[in-house]
Structure formats: C-alpha cells, structure tokens
Amino acid sequence: xxxxxxxxxxxxxxxxxxxxxxxxxxxxxxxxxxxxxxxxxxxxxxxxxxxxxxxxxxxxxxxxxxxxxxxxxxxxxxxxxxxxxxxxxxxxxxxxxxxxxxxxxxxxxxxxxxxxxxxxxxxxxxxxxxxxxxxxxxxxxxxxxxxxxxxxxxxxxxxxxxxxxxxxxxxxxxxxxxxxxxxxxxxxxxxxxxxxxxxxxx
Amino acid sequence: xxxxxxxxxxxxxxxxxxxxxxxxxxxxxxxxxxxxxxxxxxxxxxxxxxxxxxxxxxxxxxxxxxxxxxxxxxxxxxxxxxxxxxxxxxxxxxxxxxxxxxxxxxxxxxxxxxxxxxxxxxxxxxxxxxxxxxxxxxxxxxxxxxxxxxxxxxxxxxxxxxxxxxxxxxxxxxxxxxxxxxxxxxxxxxxxxxxxxxxxxx
DNA sequence: ACAGACCTACTTTACGTTCAGTAAGTTGGT
DNA sequence: ACCAACTTACTGAACGTAAAGTAGGTCTGT
Numbered sequence: 049x050x051x052x053x054x055x056x057x058x059x060x061x062x063x064x065x066x067x068x069x070x071x072x073x074x075x076x077x078x079x080x081x082x083x084x085x086x087x088x089x090x091x092x093x094x095x096x097x098x099x100x101x102x103x104x105x106x107x108x109x110x111x112x113x114x115x116x117x118x119x120x121x122x123x124x125x126x127x128x129x130x131x132x133x134x135x136x137x138x139x140x141x142x143x144x145x146x147x148x149x150x151x152x153x154x155x156x157x158x159x160x161x162x163x164x165x166x167x168x169x170x171x172x173x174x175x176x177x178x179x180x181x182x183x184x185x186x187x188x189x190x191x192x193x194x195x196x197x198x199x200x201x202x203x204x205x206x207x208x209x210x211x212x213x214x215x216x217x218x219x220x221x222x223x224x225x226x227x228x229x230x231x232x233x234x235x236x237x238x239x240x241x242x243x244x245x246x247x248x249x250x
Numbered sequence: 251x252x253x254x255x256x257x258x259x260x261x262x263x264x265x266x267x268x269x270x271x272x273x274x275x276x277x278x279x280x281x282x283x284x285x286x287x288x289x290x291x292x293x294x295x296x297x298x299x300x301x302x303x304x305x306x307x308x309x310x311x312x313x314x315x316x317x318x319x320x321x322x323x324x325x326x327x328x329x330x331x332x333x334x335x336x337x338x339x340x341x342x343x344x345x346x347x348x349x350x351x352x353x354x355x356x357x358x359x360x361x362x363x364x365x366x367x368x369x370x371x372x373x374x375x376x377x378x379x380x381x382x383x384x385x386x387x388x389x390x391x392x393x394x395x396x397x398x399x400x401x402x403x404x405x406x407x408x409x410x411x412x413x414x415x416x417x418x419x420x421x422x423x424x425x426x427x428x429x430x431x432x433x434x435x436x437x438x439x440x441x442x443x444x445x446x447x448x449x450x451x452x
Numbered sequence: 453a454c455a456g457a458c459c460t461a462c463t464t465t466a467c468g469t470t471c472a473g474t475a476a477g478t479t480g481g482t
Numbered sequence: 483a484c485c486a487a488c489t490t491a492c493t494g495a496a497c498g499t500a501a502a503g504t505a506g507g508t509c510t511g512t
Contacts (some may be wrong), residue, residue, distance in 0.1 A: 065457085078364070079364055079365045081283070081285065081361065083283065084362065086500080087501075087502065087503085088501075096458075096459095097459055098502085100457075100459070102502085103458065107502080107503075108502065155361060155420070156364070158424055159358045160283050160286065160361070160362075162280070162282075162283075162354070162423045169424075173424055176424055176425060180428075200436065203432070204429065204432040204436040205436055207421065207432075208414065208418075208433055208437050211421055212413050212414050212417055214416070214421065215413030215415065215420070216409070216413040216417075218357075218361065222360055222375055223375050223378060223379070226382075227406065227409075230403055230406040230409075231409045231413070234402065234406040234407055234410055242439075242443060242444070256478080259478090263477095263490085263491075264490065267492095288467060289468065290466095290467075298491090298493090299493055300468080301469085301470085301493065302493070304468085304469070305490085305492065306491090
C-alpha cells in the first residue's frame with residue numbers, strides 16, 4: 049500500500065522517533081518483559097525497521113538502559129520525594145490511574161535481574177536501597193518531630209511500605225480488577241493508626 | 251509396596267532423574283526467569299543431555315507446567331491453609347529460612363506472564379485470586395467470631411497482606427541482606443493492632 | 453552535496469526440537 | 483539357565499527458526 053511513501057515520511061525524525069521507540073520499549077517491557085520482546089517488535093510498534101531502531105540505539109541492551117534513564121528522568125521531573133508518607137501514598141495511587149502504562153517497568157525488570165550477574169542487578173539493588181532509605185528517613189523525621197511514635201524501627205517499616213507498593217503493583221498488573229482505592233485506603237489507614245503517637249501513659 | 255509394577259526399578263530411575271530435572275528447573279527459574287534459561291542449562295544441572303531431558307518432558311513449556319505442578323503438590327502436602335493469620339505469617343517467614351531455594355518461583359513467573367496471552371497468565375491469575383479469597387475468608391471468620399473488628403473490608407485487607415508478602419519476597423530476592431525477622435515482626439504487629447477489636451465505646 | 457534517518461539484504465549465533473541409534477535393564481517362553 | 487522380544491533411559495548430530503546485529507545502499511530536508 050505505502051507505495052508513494054517509500055520511507056514512511058521523515059516527519060517523525062530524530063528525537064521524536066527516538067522518544068517513540070523509548071515509549072514503545074517501556075510499554076512492551078511491562079507486558080512481556082525484556083527477554084520476552086524483540087527488536088523487531090519494538091521497532092514495529094515505533095513505526096521503524098529493526099535496523100532503523102539500531103540507528104538510534106547501538107544495541108538492545110543500550111536501549112534498555114536508555115529507556116530506564118528516560119523513566120528515571122521523568123520520575124524526577126514529575127514527582128519529588130519528601131512530604132508526609134500518607135500524602136506520598138495517595139500520590140502513588142493517583143499514578144495508577146493517571147499513567148497506568150508506566151506502572152510496572154521496574155517491577156518487571158527486577159524479577160528478570162535477580163541474579164547478581166544480571167545486567168541491571170546492581171542498578172536495581174541500589175535503587176531499591178535508596179527507596180527504602182528515603183522512606184525510612186521520612187519516618188525518622190516524623191519521629192523526631194513527634195508526629196510518629198518512636199518505638200518503631202524505621203527501616204523495617206520502610207521495607208514494609210515498599211514491599212506493599214511493589215506487591216500491589218504486581219497484583220494489579222496481573223489482575224487490574226482489584227480495587228486499588230480500597231486497598232490503598234485500607235493500608236493508609238493502617239499506617240496512620242500504627243504510626244500515631246499513643247494518647248497517654250506507658 | 252508396588253513391587254509388581256512392570257519395569258519397577260527402571261522406572262524408578264526415571265522418576266529420580268525427573269525429580270532432579272524438576273529441582274534444577276525450579277532453582278534456575280528463580281535466578282534467571284523462565285525465558286532466561288535454556289534446556290541445555292537445565293539439562294546440564296540435572297546431569298543429562300538436552301535430548302535426554304526431552305525424553306522425560308515433551309517440551310520446554312510442558313516442563314514448566316510440570317515444575318509448577320510439583321511445586322503446588324509440595325505446598326499442599328507441607329502446608330495447610332487455615333489457622334490464624336498471624337500464625338500463618340510466622341510460618342511463611344520460617345519458610346524463607348528453611349527452604350530459601352524455593353522462594354520466588356511464583357513471583358518470578360508472575361512478572362513473566364502479565365500479558366493475557368502468556369502461557370501461565372490464567373493459571374497465575376486464578377491462584378492469586380484464590381490466595382486472596384483464602385485470606386479474606388480467614389479475616390471474615392475472625393470477624394464473625396468477634397476476634398477482629400468488623401469495620402475492615404476483608405478483601406482489601408487480604409489484598410494488602412498478599413501484596414506485602416509478594417513484595418517482601420521480591421525485595422529479599424534482589425537483596426537478601428534485608429532483615430526479614432524485623433520486617434515480618436513489624437508487619438505482624440501492625441496487623442494485630444489493626445485487626446484488634448477496640449476496647450470500648452465509639 | 454551532505455548528513456542524518458532509514459531501508460533491504462545478509463550474517464551469525466543460539467536455542468528448541470527431532471531423529472537414529474546405543475546401553476542397560478526386564479519379561480516371558482523354553 | 484538362557485534367549486529373544488521388548489521397554490526405558492539416554493546420547494550425538496543435525497535441522498529449522500528466530501533474533502541480534504552488520505553492510506551498504508537510498509531517501510529527504512537543508
């Protein structure tokens with residue numbers, strides 16, 4: 049059919065096409081995992097030939113890193129850390145509704161890179177650690193400001209919070225029918241109740 | 251026992267090797283994912299040639315199903331459902347220490363089968379649903395017996411519990427340095443506090 | 453006319469699977 | 483006790499396919 053447009057138009061050139069490749073990559077990775085997709089698939093989704101894709105990214109692995117970098121950059125510009133944990137929680141939940149297509153990228157890649165030799169293992173481990181540290185820091189802050197009770201291990205709680213988020217992400221990806229509002233509301237309530245400073249004596 | 255079976259000892263040898271293949275499969279799947287391993291790898295680990303492996307299992311995919319079936323059977327004989335949630339929780343935690351090598355099989359496969367067309371998608375979705383139902387049922391039971399407060403949505407809580415377990419599994423697989431006892435203790439305490447019937451008036 | 457974008461055609465490698473055949477038991481008849 | 487027919491377990495080599503990556507050319511806006 050496309051006989052009069054041999055080269056599918058150059059209007060989507062350069063950075064534009066690059067972005068579309070990155071988007072397609074992210075979308076496909078969530079659904080099929082990194083090992084479950086091929087350059088041909090990504091290329092098709094982005095409207096380019098496999099070789100055309102490799103014109104922008106030197107290799108499949110480099111594309112993966114680029115996609116993750118793009119994702120990190122997006123996160124950094126659209127969400128900043130800090131703020132009350134409860135507040136962060138509802139922000140996270142909103143994300144499931146607002147940008148559902150970018151939920152799960154890290155969760156999927158994590159399970160594909162458990163082995164210490166895996167290409168993303170270290171990157172993901174560091175990120176997980178920093179996430180936990182961040183939440184733990186927020187809890188510690190709340191404790192020192194007297195908003196949270198002090199007999200709670202900030203690290204343990206932080207791991208729990210991250211585990212909940214990670215798990216709910218996984219479960220929702222497998223079955224989007226689960227009611228996120230209910231679950232988030234329930235967990236947030238639990239969190240508030242647990243962290244609240246007990247009213248009086250001992 | 252069944253000594254009059256036609257080719258008893260020969261078949262026993264087969265079953266033996268079959269089991270070793272199943273074990274190797276499970277071990278490798280956790281580390282590298284299903285798509286990350288080859289028949290050759292599994293075969294080597296089990297001490298056979300790739301062709302020898304296919305003598306016992308018709309295809310790579312059938313091997314996967316067999317490995318999952320074996321896992322399910324193991325679970326069913328070694329752990330029974332029911333019992334207090336808190337109690338179940340410590341049982342689960344013990345498992346991380348006692349049989350660490352079989353932690354993560356489902357978690358890894360889940361992320362590789364998110365797509366509705368994926369071979370294990372339905373199987374995993376059903377299992378997740380039944381897990382949630384089971385926990386929810388246990389909560390409901392506690393509520394009707396007056397042990398748990400009744401203003402909590404059993405399903406939401408059940409999803410939360412499963413999410414926590416799933417998430418902590420993933421995080422531990424990526425970084426076994428996290429302190430499971432602390433995290434489980436903290437979450438269990440939270441759970442108790444949340445489910446406990448409030449002492450008196452409104 | 454040049455450079456960047458992109459294509460077709462190709463090479464290479466890896467992997468699942470098949471196949472023909474071998475080794476080692478097992479069984480039942482003599 | 484022995485042998486022929488049979489069964490299971492397994493190997494080595496080969497095949498087909500799919501996928502990453504390469505070579506070298508073509509198109510298009512500047």
